[in-house]
Amino acid sequence: MNPLFQSEPIVLNLPDAEIIYYPHFFDRNEADAIFVELKNDIPWQQDDICVYGKIHPQPRLTALFGNEGKPYSYSNIKMQPHPWNSLLLKLKSHVESVSDTNFTTVLLNQYRDGKDSNGWHADNEKELGINPIIASVSFGAERVFQLKHHSIPDLKQNILLEHGSLLLMKGTTQHFWKHQIPKTSKPIGERINLTFRVIQ
Structure with missing residues (x-):
């Protein structure tokens, strides 16, 4: 398994953020194989969440692996x-090679279609520490990743997360920015996303 850097990383020019996007972190054939293995071998689950006092099934499937x-x-x-499996350990190693970070945990999300989503949030939980580094790897259907600044209402950014791509968010990004994967009414295939993080 060898990531192929087919294009230069893109550094987003956004205030209060350090975000780097690698559109082709894995080549297409390798990304295809990884997607199939993740879909078939991960023990996916669907938890309930409470939104405005009402309980709903979370609009995606998830799994957590870690130390x-x-x-x-x-x-x-x-x-x-x-516990880590061999594929996730290999993916973790490749992500660590460019992020210079030893990740302890990965949260996996499976978006089955355009109705599955992830609402506005920041990855700022206390156990992630100050200025957490989040490394997000995407496989499958392309989805729009939206960012908005906390205190500058008109400051927004959309990124189309491609099959086999890597998005790094670090520095003060989680303090000043929220992000989401919105629903879409367009016919769209499945997507699997892995967000590597460090739990203190």
């Missing part, structure tokens, strides 16, 4: 990690 049984909590959901 030493450290749980991860968000949106009143507390997930217990599975």
Whole structure:
């Protein structure tokens, strides 16, 4: 497994953020194979979330893998990690090679179609520490990743996350920016996203 850097990384020129996008971190054939393995071999689950006092099924499937049984909590959901498998360890190693970070945990999301989504949020949970580094790898259908600044209402950015791409968010990004994967009414295929992080 060798990431192929078919294009130069793109550094986003945004205030209060350090965001780097690698459109072709994995070549297409390798990304295709990884997608199939992740879809078939990951123990996907669907948790319930509470939105405005009402309980709903989370609009995507998830799984958590990580070190030493450290749980991860968000949106009143507390997930217990599975032990790393060989594929995820290989992906982690490649992501670490460009991010200069030793990640402890990966949260996986499966978006089954355009109705599956992830609402506005920042990855700023206390267990991620100050100025967390988040490395997001995407496989499958392309989806729009939206960013908006907390205190500058008109400051927004859209990124089309491509099959086999890597997005790095670091520095003060999670303090000043929120992000989401919005729903879409367009016919769209499945997407699997892995967000590597460090739990303190």
